[in-house]
Amino acid sequence: MGTTPSTEPTALRAVGLRKRYGDVHAVNGVDLSIAPGEVVTILGPNGAGKSTTVNMILGLTRPDSGEVAVFGRSPAQAVKEGRIGAVLQEGALLEDATVGEIVGMVASLHRKPLTVEEALRRAGVEDLRRRRSTKLSGGQKQRVRFAVAMVSDPDLLLLDEPTAGMDVTTRREFWKSMRSFTALGRTVIFATHHLEEAEEHADKVVFLKKGVVVADGSIDQVRTLAASRTLRAVIPGVVRETVLALPSVDRAEVFGEKVEVVSSNSDETLRALLAAFPEAHGIEVAGVGLDEVFFALTADGSAK
Amino acid sequence: MKSGYLALELRRALRQPGTLLFVVGFPGAFYLLETLIFETQIPGDGPYPAPVIVLPAMTAWGVLLAGMLIGTSVVNERAAGWQRQLRLTPLSGVGYLMGKGAVGMLVALFPPMVVALVAGLVRGVRLEPGSWLVLLLLVWLGGLPFALLGLLIGQTTGKDNVQQVTIVGMLVLAIFGGMFMPLDTLPAWFTSVGHFTPSYWLTEIARSAVLPDQDVLPAGGVLVAWTLVLGSAVTWRYRHDSGRS
Incomplete structure (x- = not known):
């Protein structure tokens, strides 16, 4: 205050x-x-x-x-x-x-x-x-x-x-x-x-x-936060830890072969992702919604 | 400070020609119809001819109508969120209600006048000039509890039921108040029940101006009591309402 x-x-x-x-x-x-x-x-x-x-x-x-x-x-x-x-x-x-x-x-x-x-x-x-x-x-x-x-x-x-x-x-x-x-x-x-x-x-x-x-x-x-992007891709045999280690990644979820990443710099993340997983396909990049922002905020708050 | 509010309220009331024509004209037309019916139904029955008997009842019906219809506009403005907007101005809730009531009372001046004009000009009713004035004044003042009742309906009903409550309320009050049919033509229990309604006494106070054997005081006293009761109800409801939100 x-x-x-x-x-x-x-x-x-x-x-x-x-x-x-x-x-x-x-x-x-x-x-x-x-x-x-x-x-x-x-x-x-x-x-x-x-x-x-x-x-x-x-x-x-x-x-x-x-x-x-x-x-x-x-x-x-x-x-x-x-x-x-x-x-x-x-x-x-x-x-x-x-x-x-x-x-x-x-x-x-x-x-x-x-x-x-x-x-x-x-x-x-x-x-x-x-x-x-x-x-x-x-x-x-x-x-x-x-x-x-x-x-x-x-x-x-x-x-x-x-x-x-x-x-x-x-x-x-x-x-x-x-x-x-x-x-x-x-x-x-x-x-x-x-x-x-x-x-x-x-x-x-x-x-x-x-x-x-x-x-x-x-x-x-x-x-x-508004500059963050959600990045989705299908990557066979993916491991969450590897995705999390990519640059600018704030958050990553893996559902089977589907990966969802929230990135503060999607260009950077995407380049690294393609380098690490050449077999990645079905890639989508979208602006984050309010829910993701809130998640990021509350996650931030609890981490500090 | 409130003159701007009142002026717009009044202009809006005048902008609803349908409602206005109904309120102002309907009791006059109904008067004409009733006098014709009663003349053939009960020829020369009582000491007074039908046009005189029906006159006070129909003036009373006119002010009842004007007063109770206030509720509809209160409900509409609440449903539309206009009341909330007004709560963000210095106009108090009491000021709002008083404005609504005042415009309703102003409209209520006219239906009894129309009835009186029809009675005098069409049906040839002759009263002392003073009696005409006393009739209009008493019946108009007696309309106050009905304006309050309209406000109370406005405060307690919603958009889906205000119409039904108002119409049923009007008809019940009119019937037991002896406005549509003289109560002495109906079973005695109608009169007994009628005593508990403000409408009975509104008809009575109007009759006191027209018929020589009627006393103004009991009716006046009961209507003052109704005004106090309904006024308190409106005030209580207003406080309760704003406290709850």
Whole structure:
């Protein structure tokens, strides 16, 4: 956990957050400390407790135990002051209202809102002002919700899987809007299960798995992990130890003749593999999934 | 601060012409139909002609309808996640509920007016000008427990059953409240059960404005009690709801 000067309160400090639903520990002891101006991603597979964590930060879900402070205040107080904005996973828009009306109404509830024009412009949807929300595409809806989240001119923005359901173009547009927000020195926390989004847009990554923070690291760590590749091949008579000894191999599994290797430098590994096993065939190289990254992280952690 | 919220709520209510026409027009049309039926069924039976007897019942039905339909919009907004979005604004949950209730009460002003217009202009009902006003005012104020009931339905039902609960609730309340059929034309146990419903007293308070031999106080007292009970239920449910999540 980083420390911040006492003169400047942390944007977010969460201590010992826990929440269970029945027998399931959705969040099981999460600590977070995020400084103002940081862009942090909460990365984790589905069911890792990302949404529950986000909801507890926002005060929408009451933790069973633990505390949340947003700029030194309770979430409820921070919401009241308009310092938190959020794009929720199922946050909806009113079906029988226009984009301008929805954003304008939310603006009217806040003390020091942006103008509707400004909020729409920042979210890149100024041309949709008169459009009924039922007439929006999925990507447009998401950006209108971004405008709703930004109209209070918040200092902390929480985005829960913000690009879910967006195509590549709208995804790019969305992150462009988000960047102009972070350029103002605002704090952003976003939850995602896309490694690439974390790699491209965050300064810092919190890895969450089964309701627990398994790693809390810099973006370089993710870059290295994201550069890993999974290499598969069929090698008759293969021995696991030989494969493990190949250069840049982090992990190797052997199922009969089938070999699966996670490598931090697949070019190097592949060359060595072909040299050592000329009879290898059926070779595939693929980017690693989140599961492999998590495996690597947790394996790392236990080895050290 | 909440005027923007109220303004949009109102505009959205006006944007549903189907629902609005149903709420505002249906009791008036029903009034016309009922007076025609009762005129032929029970000619010259009681001391008052059918158009006078049916008038208070149908004004009451109008405010009941407007109030209880609030629940549907509350349920829809919860199901769509809009309530969660609003919880990220300074609008409090109580403010949200009050806004919903206020718009429902505003809509509830109109159906009794339409019934009164049909009664006066089409069926030739003559009352003192003051009595018309007292009728509309009393029946409208008496609609408050039904707006609260609508909110309670909105808080306790889901998208799959809100329609059934609302419709069955409306019909049961209307029947035992003597809104569709005068209770003295039905077996006595209908009246006995009716005493336990707020709708019976809503019809009664409306009758007190139209018929000279009716006292306003008992009905007024019971409706105030219902308002307090349902108001507490809505508040309790709200606290319970936000505490649980």
